[in-house]
Amino acid sequence: MSKRISLALVGIGKIARDQHIPSIAGGEDFELAAAVSRHGKIDGVENFEDFDAFLKARPDVQAVSLCTPPEVRFDMARKAIEARRDVLLEKPPATTLGEAEALAAMASAAGVTLFATWHSRFALGVEPARQWLAGKAIRSVSIVWKEDVRRWHPGQAWIWEAGGFGVFDPGINALSILTAIVPGAIVVHQAALSFPSNRQQPIAASLSMASAAGSPISVELDWRQEGPQTWDITVETDGGELRLSKGGAELYIDGALASSGPDREYPGIYDRFAALVRARQGDADFQPLRLVADAFLRGSRQDVDAFHD
Numbered sequence: 001m002s003k004r005i006s007l008a009l010v011g012i013g014k015i016a017r018d019q020h021i022p023s024i025a026g027g028e029d030f031e032l033a034a035a036v037s038r039h040g041k042i043d044g045v046e047n048f049e050d051f052d053a054f055l056k057a058r059p060d061v062q063a064v065s066l067c068t069p070p071e072v073r074f075d076m077a078r079k080a081i082e083a084r085r086d087v088l089l090e091k092p093p094a095t096t097l098g099e100a101e102a103l104a105a106m107a108s109a110a111g112v113t114l115f116a117t118w119h120s121r122f123a124l125g126v127e128p129a130r131q132w133l134a135g136k137a138i139r140s141v142s143i144v145w146k147e148d149v150r151r152w153h154p155g156q157a158w159i160w161e162a163g164g165f166g167v168f169d170p171g172i173n174a175l176s177i178l179t180a181i182v183p184g185a186i187v188v189h190q191a192a193l194s195f196p197s198n199r200q201q202p203i204a205a206s207l208s209m210a211s212a213a214g215s216p217i218s219v220e221l222d223w224r225q226e227g228p229q230t231w232d233i234t235v236e237t238d239g240g241e242l243r244l245s246k247g248g249a250e251l252y253i254d255g256a257l258a259s260s261g262p263d264r265e266y267p268g269i270y271d272r273f274a275a276l277v278r279a280r281q282g283d284a285d286f287q288p289l290r291l292v293a294d295a296f297l298r299g300s301r302q303d304v305d306a307f308h309d
């Protein structure tokens with residue numbers, strides 16, 4: 001068995017605790033060696049409040065997983081690459097496409113691994129969906145991604161600030177699946193963005209896009225859905241209808257369940273990160289971020305009711 005890769009987890013908040021810590025502990029590729037967070041701590045490892053202090057004190061830690069909000073990720077990733085560490089980026093990989101592309105260039109020049117993760121691409125139905133769609137003519141795609149922001153992002157002020165992505169924080173997960181299963185370029189034709197009067201980022205978005213072949217792609221994102229949550233992608237083709245439900249966990253072909261099983265999104269991410277680090281390769285696809293950037297460029301603004309947590 002290969003030696004474990006020593007790793008530091010950075011930004012100990014909801015996703016670090018819910019997914020990264022258990023996935024690292026449950027796998028055999030990484031050894032959690034340190035945590036870096038201003039307030040969050042992990043028992044049993046060395047904890048740092050400052051990223052520079054960590055880099056200086058622990059040159060033995062080969063890899064870092066950056067689980068902070070995107071706003072502060074660029075500076076951390078840049079410093080980690082300069083210190084020749086391998087870097088895993090939570091989604092979205094950066095606040096802007098310019099930052100993301102700069103990081104990819106730096107990592108490539110430094111010869112370190114940069115892995116821009118899209119956890120939804122590791123959902124169980126996504127790869128079989130890609131395979132089923134290959135070679136079929138796509139007639140249309142419909143994405144409906146509606147959830148309750150109070151349930152999934154309680155008290156997260158950063159998500160509403162400039163650079164926080166608003167409803168595109170979950171919406172980019174749908175776009176990461178879309179760009180994994182539909183081949184070729186995708187263009188944004190129209191975007192209607194709904195901004196609460198007291199917030200800097202949209203609470204809902206309605207996009208009209210098209211595939212390279214001209215097939216229409218509609219996207220409805222909404223953070224105001226209480227009760228049952230909807231994370232569905234439906235693709236009409238010349239060979240039948242494909243539907244990914246529950247964020248990609250379940251795949252239906254012509255209404256019949258074709259693939260489902262236990263969630264392995266984050267264990268899948270760490271399997272891939274270990275393979276990339278050992279092969280000295282990177283994986284940085286920014287297509288989902290480009291679509292979000294284009295939606296903001298195309299976006300018309302609509303003011304809606306103020307949002308209070």
Ligand code: NAP
Pocket residue numbers: 010011012013014015016037038039040067068069070071072090091092119152156158169
């Ligand atoms: P979170 O609960 O707010 O945790 C992020 C942590 O980063 C904070 O607890 C904070 O810890 C640290 N941090 C460093 N600089 C910060 C700053 N300027 N503002 C706020 N926090 C800062 O957020 P999260 O839900 O874990 O999300 C983090 C990233 O994971 C986001 O990019 C998100 O899109 C992604 N993600 C989240 C989920 C989810 O379900 N929540 C799912 C998949 C991916 P200290 O105060 O200790 O420094």
